[in-house]
Amino acid sequence: MFFNSLQFAYFLPVVFLAYWFIPNKSKTSQNIVLTVASYYFYSCWDWRFMFLLLFSTLLVYFSGLKLEESKAEFSRKFWLWMTVIISLAFLGIFKYYDFFAVSFAELASGFGLHLDPLLLKLILPVGISFYTFHGLSYIIDIYFKRIEAEKNFIDYFLFVSYFPLLVAGPIERATHLLPQLKVKREFDFEKAKEGIYQIIWGLVKKVVVADTCAMYANAVFDNYNSMNSLSLVLGAVYFAFQIYGDFSGYSDIALGTSKLFGIDLLKNFDFPYFSRDIAEFWRKWHISLTTWFRDYIYIPLGGSRGSKLFQIRNVFIIFLVSGFWHGANWTFIAWGLINALYFIPLLVLNRSRNNLEAFKISFNLESLRILFNILITFTITCLAWIFFRAKTIHDAIAYIQRMVTDLHFAPQYFSFERYNYEIIIMILLFVMVEWNNRYKIEPLSGKYSWLKVSLSIMAIVALGIFTDYKNFIYFQF
Incomplete structure (x- = not known):
């Protein structure tokens, strides 16, 4: 179900x-x-x-x-x-x-x-x-x-x-x-209303964002040998938003559903694509699994105590186990290893806990630096996602090689005759909504909530929520 x-x-x-x-x-x-x-x-x-x-x-x-x-x-x-x-x-x-x-x-x-x-x-x-x-x-x-x-x-x-x-x-x-x-x-009416808003927003993430991105991501990854650099870059971005919309959407629906019964569940996502480094990303992505590995594997192994070499060993173990948890394929292990390699420099330089505080953006150089760090973190995360999505490590490497060597950036049509601009605009709108509401549980409550909820439901139904049941990615794990 x-x-x-x-x-x-x-x-x-x-x-x-x-x-x-x-x-x-x-x-x-x-x-x-x-x-x-x-x-x-x-x-x-x-x-x-x-x-x-x-x-x-x-x-x-x-x-x-x-x-x-x-x-x-x-x-x-x-x-x-x-x-x-x-x-x-x-x-x-x-x-x-x-x-x-x-x-x-x-x-x-x-x-x-x-x-x-x-x-x-x-x-x-x-x-x-x-x-x-x-x-x-x-x-x-x-x-x-x-x-x-x-x-x-x-x-x-x-x-x-x-x-x-x-x-x-x-x-x-x-x-x-x-x-x-x-x-x-x-029964708490306000909690139930909050739950309904969270369910609707979770469905928007899944049906509107994830499932739409999946069509384009699948077209690119299944035919990467015939795609140019621009399409391959966009394919990685599409999958990044597919997996985020899919899994965080599921979590939103789960948390919202539970609120209808007066029960609070652990927060699982905290706008991870606005992270300023990979350590912050892993504090905000799949939080319940990350903290599980931290408390039951990383800390018992010694955590951040001991020499740097000892700490590096623990980081590699935790990320490799995390990759293996996601599935029985060498691509997941490679994905875990890549994230460990991203994390090690922060650990060696004692910067893994630098970005714990919230931030604000204004017109100054510090804000420009923050935005640049967010962009870099998102970019390397997308590169790692290629291994997560690819069927084999060979496919992932070939995908990246073609992406950086083809160097053709003309827009390409896909077999289902929908153009890239539509999904790019949708992703940009989604990012803007998330950014403006990054300190809220969901963006539908507040002023004009009735209008936002109505538009969300229209978008969900229009994209076939009751006619095409697409599985959630994390069901396979």
């Missing part, structure tokens, strides 16, 4: 009404409604994977109870590592087994050995990376005594399966979400 589908447009009001108007409303009844709705939501993808979600939830729930009951350190480590290993094993089998099998066979062929690997060809369960990470953070936090194990199984089941975040995040923490699930929620 896609957020940008007619099915979800029916599903959400039904759940909303059942949630707020259920007889003898209590915290437990509210959580039961949301849990049942969440499992139905997940079953719409493939009902068989509900059992995998259920097994993962039961494993972590009972392991958490046993871990907390255990007094001996050996017993506590047993429950921790058993849960971690089993959880990662399921993730590895579904997501990475075929990749490793094929890669090993290709490596062996380089030494003259012919291997015929056994491939499982399993369908990747949607959202498995996200709900696995929910469970891992929960069990790790119990081990380090940051939280107590949740005794109420309904509350914990909802924590893992809550449908707004189930398939593509944000990756929630038990310390943030569980306390909200343990109390009865009261």
Whole structure:
């Protein structure tokens, strides 16, 4: 069930009404409604994977109870590592087994050995990376005594399966979400209105921006050998806005939907394309995943303590793991490595935390420097996105080589006979709206909100929200 589908447009009001108007409303009844709705939501993808979600939830729930009951350190480590290993094993089998099998066979062929690997060809369960990470953070936090194990199984089941975040995040923490699930929620009209605005803006990002950019980006990347330098540059820019509009749009819809039920989720994007360096970009892009890696991998490895060489090692590990998390392809690992190489100079020069404060733009040299830094950061981010989007590393390198050597900058038409100027104007308008509202949750509230909402809905419907359900990119992760 896609957020940008007619099915979800029916599903959400039904759940909303059942949630707020259920007889003898209590915290437990509210959580039961949301849990049942969440499992139905997940079953719409493939009902068989509900059992995998259920097994993962039961494993972590009972392991958490046993871990907390255990007094001996050996017993506590047993429950921790058993849960971690089993959880990662399921993730590895579904997501990475075929990749490793094929890669090993290709490596062996380089030494003259012919291997015929056994491939499982399993369908990747949607959202498995996200709900696995929910469970891992929960069990790790119990081990380090940051939280107590949740005794109420309904509350914990909802924590893992809550449908707004189930398939593509944000990756929630038990310390943030569980306390909200343990109390009865009261309807807040202002929060609900804010949620509706955020849902609409998320759909604008997805349907108007991302899906439109996808048509052009796909045309360029699928035919890069026949494209000139201008089209290849624009193709990289189109994909940058496609993935941003797609994923941040999903996050906006998820956060807005959750507000309708009186529950706040973690902010996942903070206008990352207005970052002044790559370190700031990673503080603003997919925030819940970045902070997860920071808290559960980077800091335990030693973080920024120790020698520079030690810190550089940790940065490479965290970015390579981040790349590998995104998919079983060498292109994602290359993408992670490139971002690590971008980050290392800032770390060596002690400038990785230089741009923590907000900024204002006026007519002076400092503002010009800020805008230049934003442009440079966006440019190198687009170069890295080429590896993320390409099918192979060879394709990514060939794409960049042609982009910098063709040197023809005449506009090109695409097969679907739409011209570049339309999408460029759309992107510029989108950037202007984001820039002018970069300190707000969404740009639709405030003065003339009724007009902005009306225009947004017209744009969404005009571009076929109910006729062409395009998948969200991060569903594959």
